[in-house]
Amino acid sequence: MKSIFTTDFDTCAVTHIHKGARRIECHHVYGAANRKRSTKYGFIIPLVDVIHPNGAAANDKECKRLTGRSLKDLDLYLKQVCQKYYEQNLGTRSDFLEEFGRNYL
Numbered sequence: 001m002k003s004i005f006t007t008d009f010d011t012c013a014v015t016h017i018h019k020g021a022r023r024i025e026c027h028h029v030y031g032a033a034n035r036k037r038s039t040k041y042g043f044i045i046p047l048v049d050v051i052h053p054n055g056a057a058a059n060d061k062e063c064k065r066l067t068g069r070s071l072k073d074l075d076l077y078l079k080q081v082c083q084k085y086y087e088q089n090l091g092t093r094s095d096f097l098e099e100f101g102r103n104y105l
Contacts, residue, residue, distance in 0.1 A: 001026070002042040004085050012048040014074070015066045023049040023057070029078045034100055041090065043082040079104040 028038035049057040053075040
């Protein structure tokens with residue numbers, strides 16, 4: 001699995017917490033219908049379970065404590081990072097909109 005964020009899937013790319021201390025989950029930045037596209041472009045990131053926006057253990061209070069952002073803000077931030085990466089390295093904004101259906105910037 002490739003990621004634009006990291007090569008280490010045993011450590012949370014945001015908090016740097018290792019999997020021995022907490023559960024690490026793989027987050028597809030653009031989920032649902034765009035999950036396969038997230039995988040294709042490397043828009044996946046290992047996150048500690050409590051800050052995984054779509055995770056069962058997601059906890060807004062813990063996310064704010066660990067990252068300074070709410071779950072919703074973290075999710076939007078990751079989407080923006082990926083869109084910027086796409087537009088700088090892979091295609092135009094129009095291409096991004098065609099692939100993912102929405103502008104996050």
